[in-house]
Amino acid sequence: MTKEAEKKVYNFDxxxxxxxxxxxxxxxxxALRDLTPGRHKYCYRNVVAMVSANPETYPEKLQIRFGRGQAHSxxxxxxxxxxVDRIPERWR
Known part of the structure; x- marks a missing residue:
């Protein structure tokens, strides 16, 4: 994979x-959407996470999207x- 193509691979949005x-x-x-290819692609996960504008700081890539779906460059x-499990314990 070329350096340019590696930049386009995202794990979540x-x-x-x-x-x-x-x-x-x-x-x-x-609330992240999983972009991993396979059966569970586009499944949502509620997580506690840390983000950085520097794509090299943390191990996984994140695509930012705005309200109408526009992707941040x-x-x-x-x-x-x-x-994070958002369903209360008594309802599980």
């Missing part, structure tokens, strides 16, 4: 209203710290 919704270097809760990187 997230929908935000503005880049201010993604503070860098802080733990935040996000710069790839971000993401480190997922843990999954």
């Amino acid at each position: 997230v929908f935000v209203n503005s880049l201010g919704d993604l503070p860098e270097g802080k733990e935040i809760q996000l 710069q790839p971000y990187s993401i480190k997922i710290l843990n999954d």
Whole structure:
């Protein structure tokens, strides 16, 4: 794979209203869409993660999308710290 093609491979994407919704270097809760090829592609995961505008900071690539689906031109990187189960314990 060429260097240019590697930049286009994303592991997750997230929908935000503005880049201010993604503070860098802080733990935040996000609803990510998984872009891994296969049966579970486009499944959502609720996670606690850290993001960075530098695509080399964390191990996985994140595509930022705005409200109407427009993709941000710069790839971000993401480190997922843990999954969050949003269904209360008594309803599981």
